[in-house]
Amino acid sequence: MRVRADIVALINAGLDDDQIAEELHCHRTTPYRVRRALAEASLNVAARVLAEELPTGQVRDYRPARMPTSPAQAAANRARLLAALSEPPAHDTESEAA
Numbered sequence: 001m002r003v004r005a006d007i008v009a010l011i012n013a014g015l016d017d018d019q020i021a022e023e024l025h026c027h028r029t030t031p032y033r034v035r036r037a038l039a040e041a042s043l044n045v046a047a048r049v050l051a052e053e054l055p056t057g058q059v060r061d062y063r064p065a066r067m068p069t070s071p072a073q074a075a076a077n078r079a080r081l082l083a084a085l086s087e088p089p090a091h092d093t094e095s096e097a098a
Contacts, residue, residue: 017031
């Protein structure tokens with residue numbers, strides 16, 4: 001939801017929904033919806049902060065789509081690549097016959 005700055009200012013000033021609706025000539029549910037959107041946004045921020053194990057931004061439950069390769073796996077991959085590159089290329093007998 002797009003939040004109107006004038007409604008936020010009046011919410012911060014301590015006015016209730018009926019007073020805001022009367023002052024801004026809007027429906028009385030509009031300030032209610034803005035108030036609810038602000039509460040949900042602050043809950044999302046609070047949940048994010050509580051989920052952090054360290055204040056550095058490292059989140060406990062974070063799992064990237066692709067895990068980084070370990071040093072042992074990188075060494076094994078490098079060894080397989082070097083072995084494959086050191087083998088002589090296989091000749092295609094069909095192309096030589098033609």
